[in-house]
Amino acid sequence: MYAISLGDDGAELRPLEPWQAAEFLAHMDRGREFIGRHIALADAAADLASARAFLQGYADKAAADTGRIHGIWTDGKLVGGVLFRTMDVEQRTAEAGCWLEPSAVGRGLVTRATRLIIDWAVEERGIHRVEWWAAAANEASIAVARRLGMTRDGVLREGRLHRGKRHDMEIWSVLAPEWRAARQPS
Numbered sequence: 001m002y003a004i005s006l007g008d009d010g011a012e013l014r015p016l017e018p019w020q021a022a023e024f025l026a027h028m029d030r031g032r033e034f035i036g037r038h039i040a041l042a043d044a045a046a047d048l049a050s051a052r053a054f055l056q057g058y059a060d061k062a063a064a065d066t067g068r069i070h071g072i073w074t075d076g077k078l079v080g081g082v083l084f085r086t087m088d089v090e091q092r093t094a095e096a097g098c099w100l101e102p103s104a105v106g107r108g109l110v111t112r113a114t115r116l117i118i119d120w121a122v123e124e125r126g127i128h129r130v131e132w133w134a135a136a137a138n139e140a141s142i143a144v145a146r147r148l149g150m151t152r153d154g155v156l157r158e159g160r161l162h163r164g165k166r167h168d169m170e171i172w173s174v175l176a177p178e179w180r181a182a183r184q185p186s
Contacts, residue, residue, distance in 0.1 A: 006072070006112045013113045016071035016081055018059055021052035024071075027078040031101025038138040040162060041099055058083065065089055065125075070117065072100070072109050079104035082113045084121065092128035094121050098144065105140070111147045118148070118179060128176045135160070136168035145172035149182045 003012040016024065028035065028045045036042030045051040061067030069083040080100035087094040096118060098110040121127040132150055134141035145152075150172035158166035174182075 003073075004116060006109060006116075009074070009107065011072060011074045011107070011109055011112075013070050013072055013082070013116055016055060016058070016069045016078075018052050018055040020071070020078075021048055021055055023078050024055060025051040027071075027080075027101060030103070031099075034102045035099050036163070038135045038141065038162070038167075039097070039099060043163075061087075068117065070113065072104065072113050074104060074107075074109070080109060080113075082110065082117055084117065087121070087125070087127070089125060089127070092126055093131065094125075094127045094129075095131045095133060096121075097133070098141065110144050114144065114148060118174070119183070122176045122179050130174050130179070132172040134170050134172070135162070136170050142170060142172070145170075148174060149178065150174045151178075 003014045005011070006013055025045055025048055028042055028051065032042045045054050055069070058067055058069035065087065067084050067087050070081055071078045072080040072082070080098065082096065082098045085095045085097050096114055098114060100110060118130050121130060132141075132145045132148070134145065136155060151174065153171045153173050156169040156171065159169040160167050
């Protein structure tokens with residue numbers, strides 16, 4: 001398995017696979033309430049079987065070239081991740097996302113990891129448009145979109161049902177030419 005350094009702090013980005021379901025579940029248990037405030041991932045991995053099924057779903061997406069999931073590890077411990085929830089190579093679009101447990105917040109891990117997967121999607125897979133969907137109340141996720149140089153496309157009013165309540169969803173995006181231009185040294 002490969003690991004990609006996320007910087008001098010020892011953090012790494014690695015594929016997250018079904019055989020890691022127990023570690024993934026332990027990570028979710030540590031951050032379930034924090035992670036679940038805005039995204040359904042915390043509810044999707046409630047026990048070992050559902051954690052394994054969730055990761056298997058992404059293994060299947062990777063095999064079909066329709067999604068990817070990577071974990072973020074610090075000091076050998078899984079603390080979060082980034083993913084392409086959807087990826088349509090024919091249409092050249094993808095939706096990126098992220099999550100972190102509380103112990104990993106505020107260190108720039110998601111921004112660094114997401115930059116890597118967007119670089120890969122744009123340069124290796126030919127993705128033209130990368131989207132970022134975030135609950136309007138999820139200020140941390142919206143801040144990541146801004147740091148990545150994304151543009152706010154709009155708001156889907158009460159666009160997602162989560163834990164019995166409707167939430168406004170902000171849609172952000174970056175296009176391949178914009179991404180490349182921002183990555184060029186000044």
